[in-house]
Amino acid sequence: MRRVDLRKSKDFFEDLAKTIKEAKINEVLVILFEIGDFSAVEKSFSFVKEQGCELLNSLKFNQVDWTIVIKKV
Structure with a gap:
């Protein structure tokens, strides 16, 4: 399992x-990112699936950050 902080990401x-x-096949990634509006969270679900990954969990980390847990399959 690897934690990836994308809160300061420009894109x-x-x-x-x-x-x-x-990522390696079957590697689990915990991705942390900032949410301005909820659309990035919703888009991330379909984006992860398009990239060949399984969404394991999604949760609000605090007032401005969101966490998704994915597994590359």
């Missing part, structure tokens, strides 16, 4: 795609 989805590409 969250580009950085997320790069992180997923570098």
Whole structure:
């Protein structure tokens, strides 16, 4: 399991795609990112699936941060 902090990312989805590409098969990633509005959270669910990963969990970390737990399959 690896924790990846993308809270300061300029382009969250580009950085997320790069992180997923570098991950090993069956590796679990805990991705932390900032939410301005909820649309990034909803989009991340379908984006993760398109990248060949399984969404294991999604939760609000605090008032401005969100966490998704994914597994590369």
